[in-house]
Amino acid sequence: MLELRRVSKHYSGIPAVDDVSFAARPGEVTGYLGPNGSGKSTTMKMITGLIERTYGEILFEGKPIEEDLISYKRRMGYVPEEPYLYNHLSGAEYLTMVAQLRDLPPRETSERIDGLLRLLSLFDDRHASISGYSKGMRQKILIAAALMHNPDLVLLDEPFSGLDVGSALVLRSLIQELARRGKVVLFSSHELDTVERVCSHVVILHRARVVADDSIAALRSMTELPTLEEIFSQLAVEQDTDSIAQHFADLIHA
């Protein structure tokens, strides 16, 4: 289980994440939602150990992650929001590098990389430089790199970004399959339809704080709203979206 206890991150005294606590359990997909700037990616980066938190504790299987950060990272797979890759490498070379740094056995790795590249329809482009890859192809490489070592904790920050419909459907099923196989999956996305289909439990952030932490069914009955989109709008969207859209169209004389 992944557990965050009163985690905060302040930049120059301003909270980007404020007193956030929740737990993500094995066997379920936990959705992590919030408007832009609410602190989702900052939380993800703190969970991966990329940035240090100002206050609070992050525990994986009951132990603080910093107790043995290297062992923790061996069991974690992370798809970041921003597609940072080494552009001078090919897709296959990049995955090989990641596998080597994860100390995976070479023969098994080579078969696994070939298999993943075939499943993600990247096999024919495996020797092409990443600098020539489309956004979707880069995203597939990030997904393969995050999952190739069979992690116990899967962190997905906007994993559908740039994916075509077919690949997005595959990923959606994959996320559910990983949870069924007992992984802890934390999934951040703006695609509320997908979150509603995939996640059993959601945490909603607003202005850096948690405003909801429950199963989707419980949130539906509590708010008496039928969809996650409406629940999210009520909890985390302050603007009158219809009126903004109308003003926008007026402004450009549409």
Added chain:
Amino acid sequence: MREFVRTHIARLPLEYRVLHRQFLLRVIDLEALSIEADIPRFLGQFAGVLMMISLLQALGTLMFPPPPALYWHVEQSAVSRMMLVIGLIAVLTWDNIFPDRRDAMILGPLPVKPGIILLAKISASAGLLGIAILALNFASSFSRSLVFGGAGGWLGIFRYFVSYWFTMVASAAFLYGAVLTIQGTTAYLLPRRLFLRVSAFLQLAAFGVFLVAYFLAPSVDTHAQLATLGSRSPLAASPILWFFALLNQCNGSLPAGALWLAQRAWIALACAVAGATVSLLVC
């Protein structure tokens, strides 16, 4: 021999070997080259050009040995050429010296110790410097030792050879260390956005300074010139002259009155190495 080297390399941690290779392959600023740049081939061509220069110098020294009156001039040219090459490498590798945001985002979530990443990064830069130093001096060091150190017999030749290599490595370490120190200090003191702007300006300025120093710096060719050189003379502020003095101190031909110039080289080397170490640890 190859097997011996392979066995010893295999003993290094796997993470270090993988990262060192990656960093060495992209140690050159890709923005400074074309998008299709083949870095291994570029490194090979770069080393080839320097080796050709070294061979031509060696042949020139052996076939047309300079008169003793020109020894100092030749030595200063060698130091100045070495520093120009290292300076140009510093300019080309400007943005790849420290682990950057991309390295942090890619390698941060992987089970690799930050110390290994830093070590691989430093040794990739050191590898490129090593290639440059070896390629530029591999032939000329022998010919100059034979001609300039020949008067002292085999011992003189050996002493000159060791002094020559030590000076070349020291001058390279000084210049690269100074660049690292300047970059590290600027990165530490300035906010990230301002640093990126200032860094680009510094890169351009460094390029100009290295070229100007190489082409316009006058040389001190005689004992009389050196004896009249005051510590406040603008010429005495030239690192080329400091390391030229260091070479002569090491091979035993520096006049006692010019020891202060060699001392400047030692102090500069110590400051640059210390500054670079602190910068790498802090950044």
